[in-house]
Amino acid sequence: MLKHAVIPFLVGASLLASAPFAQAASNLVFCSEGSPAGFDPGQYTTGTDFDASAETMFNRLTQFERGGTAVIPGLATKWDISSDGLTYTFHLREGVKFHTTPYFKPTREFNADDVLFTFNRMINKDDPFRKAYPTEFPYFTDMGMDTNITKIDKVDDHTVKFTLKDVDAAFIQNMAMSFASIQSAEYAAQLLKEGKAADINQKPIGTGPFVFKSYQKDSNIRYTGNKDYWKPDDVKIDNLIFAINTDASVRVQKLKANECQITLHPRPADVTALKNDPKLQLIEKPGFNLGYIAYNVRHKPFDQLEVRQALDMAVNKQGILNAVYQGAGQLAVNAMPPTQWSYDDTIKDASYNPEKAKELLKAAGVKEGTEITLWAMPVQRPYNPNAKLMAEMLQADWAKIGLKVKIVSYEWGEYIKRTKNGEHDISLIGWTGDNGDPDNWLGTLYSCDAIGGNNYSMWCDPAYDKLIKQAKVVTDRDQRTVLYKQAQQYLKQQVPITPVAHSTVNQPLSAKVEGFKVSPFGRNVFSGVSIDQ
The missing domain is CATH 3.40.190.10 (Periplasmic binding protein-like II)
Structure with missing residues (x-):
């Protein structure tokens, strides 16, 4: 970064x-x-970054209504979807001006070239701007949009057509998300000419x-x-x-x-x-969020299911809810909040059982006194009002089953970067839904594509991935719900995370x-x- x-x-x-x-x-x-x-929304995934950039200085083709989940027109006044669900044609708003600042004075209004620049930069690693300023677009790639968008055509100055490889039931919602904020192609060309491509992240220009x-x-x-x-x-x-x-x-x-x-x-x-x-x-x-514990399955001994099960059943969730959330939350048992459609309310937690946890650790060959690191966020988030206190309580919980826990923290931007790189053993993290679709939880947080992005467990399971990918290409909500419930059950069995709470x-x-x-x-x-x- x-x-x-x-x-x-x-x-x-x-x-x-x-x-x-x-x-x-x-x-x-x-x-x-x-x-x-930074201030380039495409590069980031956190609310702190999006508040300072996407929600103040930028627009997207589609947008969410203020205070709600409904999608409304943004820089596109309307859109057409082909009968096979693979082509989306956006009709662009006319008369929209990019910002005028001491470092950029636009000579034209927003048009199709800006849409092409915004998305081609995220899709094509050989794009001239991407080569001048090498960066990643984790949200875009976590959702598989870099591979699913096969072509973007400029029909005319105010019409753009996206062609997809597979049906994406949440495509219009996804286009309303912060990472899809539209950049100025003219400003990018100026930066490229001046040899200052990185300034797109420090001196932002939006609409x-x-x-x-x-x-x-x-x-x-x-x-x-x-x-x-x-x-x-x-x-x-x-x-x-x-x-x-x-x-x-x-x-x-x-x-x-x-x-x-x-x-x-x-x-x-x-x-x-x-x-x-x-x-x-x-x-x-009510919070549309989840605070959870992520186990890095690429670090031993967390690659063993029995170890993750032991840690999970040794967490005194009710104690954490009382001390950390103080009545402003509810216990979480699932990988997304109960207000999300397709939530499986038949899923239950393993009982709090430190003695059984000790037996599982012993059977997995984990010796008493084994040292592990627990990373705690340095900031308050909607899903976790006090990560430091939660970490201290987990340290005490896991000490009871023979583990020596070292608490680690970094400045927020560094914390996110390092956890995405998988440097942690276990991290405290969470999520607030971005578009109202189950894929924004089950795909964005736990899929193979999301490793290096928002999948802090580094967990990749082909059986799970098959379910969520099937669900994403089906447009019937009932059919999607069946598949998503199967995915939730499978994820619960494999324990890449311990859900802790949904906060108010x-x-x-x-x-x-x-x-x-x-x-x-x-x-x-x-x-x-x-x-x-």
Whole structure:
């Protein structure tokens, strides 16, 4: 992963902490929990990265309605699907302008060339821009889109046709996801000519509601409202500022002091006080998420099923739920949340049984005192409000069955990069659904294609993969459900993960904020949001 350069910050960070600045007309400060690794949505998979890029500065051909799961037109006004389900023709919106910044001034409006550049760069490793700036597109490849899209044709300046190898029942939903954000082909050509292709990740250009201004790592990101946005009623903020702080209690204090007007992931212990503060509002929603433990099956002894079963049955889930989630969650037994269609509610957990776990470890040849590493996230996520505490509780649980657990952590971007590389023994991780389709869980997180991406268990099983691939090419929901339930049962038997909890999402914000909608996909979207100063 490319280390990002710091773009000069235009206004001192101290201004962010001052009430007069936060109260200035048409300014909104968002207390974010972490620094993005970059601003090219195609390269990343986390909500932290997508909030700072895709959801502020970019659009996609199709988009999800704010606060919902329905797909609506975006940069495509409509689309046609062939009778065999293999050809998608998108009719592009006219009059859409790319951002004008000190580093790029577009000479034309959005057209088909931008769509071709965006996707050909992800598909073709010999694409000139890809060769000038070698990078990977993990989400795109995790979903097999790099091999399933066989051809993209420019029919005319405002019509593009995608041809697929196999039917993809979730293709339109997938095109609405953050990684599919449309880039400017003209800007890319400028960067290529200047020998600065990597700047696409540090000096972003999109068509979205906000324009990038500056970034100071671990401090802030500044944007201005896009006065030329094709949906002008959605831009109600002149200046949007991400104030970055990894400490949930500090974020809450800033919210109470009106130093920011929206924050996220409060500690469960703070929720009651937030509810009772007349200057604040707290939106509470069932979480479309899963916090889980991933066992790296490429590291011994986790390649043995008995070892994974032992670790799984030694986890005191109820204790974790009580201490970590503090009433703001429910026990998870399955590889996706119960609100996802095709969820198999017949699946049950193995009973909590440390003694049986000890026997399994002994039978697998794992000696008492064996050392293992457990990686704990450094940030609060919707699916895990306190990974450090969870790790300490797991350390105690697994000590009872004779294992010596070392807890490891890194800065968030580094944590993600290293776990995708498979450097961990066991990692705490999780997921918030991105498009409402079961494949976004069962394929994106646990398939062979997702190794090196979001498959943190490095688990690849042909029998499982066959089921989820069959389900993806069937358009009948009942038939897909049968296959997905079989896949869930198989995955539960093989234990590449231990599901821990689905958390309730508590979204605190100032009572002055209007129009903010909680995304079921865990995104923070500021289009359509205003603030009563």
